[in-house]
Amino acid sequence: MRKPTPTPKPATLHDVARVAGVSLITASRALSNPGVVSEGTIERVRDAVMKTGYTPNLLAGSLKSKRSMTVAGLVPVISVPQFLPTIRALTETLDAQGYQLILGQTGYANSREEKLLSTMISRRPDGVVITGLVGSQTSRDQLKRLGIPVVEMWDLSAHPLDMIVGFSHLKVGSAIGGFFLNKGWRRVGVATGDDHRAMTRREGFCAVIGREVPTAIVPAPSNLEMGRRAMAQLLAQDPKLEAVYCSSDEFALGAIIEAQARGLRVPGDIAICGFGDADFAAHLMPSLTTVQVDGAAIGRRAAQLIIDRCAGRAVKEPIIDVGFRIVERDSTGASAARRK
Amino acid sequence: MRKPTPTPKPATLHDVARVAGVSLITASRALSNPGVVSEGTIERVRDAVMKTGYTPNLLAGSLKSKRSMTVAGLVPVISVPQFLPTIRALTETLDAQGYQLILGQTGYANSREEKLLSTMISRRPDGVVITGLVGSQTSRDQLKRLGIPVVEMWDLSAHPLDMIVGFSHLKVGSAIGGFFLNKGWRRVGVATGDDHRAMTRREGFCAVIGREVPTAIVPAPSNLEMGRRAMAQLLAQDPKLEAVYCSSDEFALGAIIEAQARGLRVPGDIAICGFGDADFAAHLMPSLTTVQVDGAAIGRRAAQLIIDRCAGRAVKEPIIDVGFRIVERDSTGASAARRK
């Protein structure tokens, strides 16, 4: 049985000031702006802080100063490996400037995005970073009204809500399609999550191929197990598929395993391309051809945009394309060695 | 070039009350405690909220009510897959009760833990969830003084700071050691991260084996690449090693790859055991023997403890052992087929 209602009243700045024998505001300054306070005073205030066990109340400070030193960050799901480097870079870049990232999960459903955004905004962040384009008009209006910097990321648009850091999913799709065509593959398929960005990549892919292709769609986020099922589905549609593009590396790994389990050689009988360049991609057997995106750079740049604008600096380039590149490995390799 | 200083003054509850033609407090109640306000009034207030584009300021509300509806969560590094299920379960369980998880990364360094904790506490969370045991006395004192519920997790202790949810790393180590002994392996090694919990597992392992064993230590968090290097190091110490325990599954995968790259068969020439039961563990070639821990359960239970205590309910069981189990797969399999 543990303490159900502990009530040790925490010290306030008032207590510190009293103990230090200075006024409230001097104590405040000694802690947050030591430059304008004399050495001796700072010393006495620091002592008082120790004695009283004072911990500042940022809720109160933020209320008055109108700067919370927090940035709201929205991601679909935190456990999707794809966004981890971005989240990490965001956290660290912001932290270096004293900002705290407040993470929220929208869960690939726009309804939740709207609600979550409202909750986040209630805590008065100094900036907002959001995965994908802000969909709902309500949310867009709300963000604009707030007048705080907003960065959309992991996508691109000529007319962002405010600022944007990402790359073109349409171009990624076209690039993969072009890559497949170059290899001479015509019987191609797509296994994809159903989120907007992945669907846009599929669109670019089909545009280049020149027609709708066999497609297996799963609810995002896709994973290894779904990859196995999706591959089974695709092979049912066309047993002689030459190549498949999968919307994530985990998904692609599942596809490879399923293909191998059916006695197909990868890439001998069927080639596979993923997306994301996960840690493990280079180390699989066969190593996985995939699309590399610098997620950490997205996070860093997004954080920097927020920081700059919070510091009152005008941002010259509010639309940043970090690009992407296809990393060709064994899972699409050695076309000479392929097929019956 | 974008707006450097936008200043659309956001609506306050005061504005809402004025537009609705009611008093401030009535507007407040209509929004946060509709039960005690008449239907018509609620209607008018809701209308006024729309018209004004009002978003509540939780900073102000929390300052007065002394409940921020936030919970601080500290993890070593967010991008370590091991903790993702825990983080996710925490987020979702708390969210269901209206709480927001504020995540912070301590980075496996206690110095940062202390500083981060102070920052977090400044935002007056209603509870704190922290990975591992709180090390520094300063931090322990600070947390106790605050009088808010604290859950330590991913470890166990007879004397937690407040509450704890986890399992015994010493027992995990012993269990793996016992498992190896049972298989008849005596020339065994350990590849481990240098964090406290991993080192404790190693300790338990050595205790059962009965001596210090060849060990490769890498700075946490361990990853695939380090696994390759660690395995190389271990084989240099003892080329005839029969089995290796690795402190994470990513680490173990690296070890397997390095072994295979050197022409060793796994488990034919050398057996490998990981820790964590990552998604991919079951799908590797060979599938990976590892230790399964229910990370999501840890998150759920921890969140529930916080929620209960915030609701004023006394917690009868402040020490929760979620246990673990060894999942035996091919990487330690078929001892009959082994070795020269």
Next chain:
DNA sequence: CTGTTAGCGCATTCAC
């Protein structure tokens, strides 16, 4: 360099 005054936006406490 230091102090005084005045709120930030809201919820609690008491009245009606």
Next chain:
DNA sequence: GTGAATGCGCTAACAG
């Protein structure tokens, strides 16, 4: 059911 006053803990603005 509704309202008026009060202050949560701190900092911006202006004095000295």
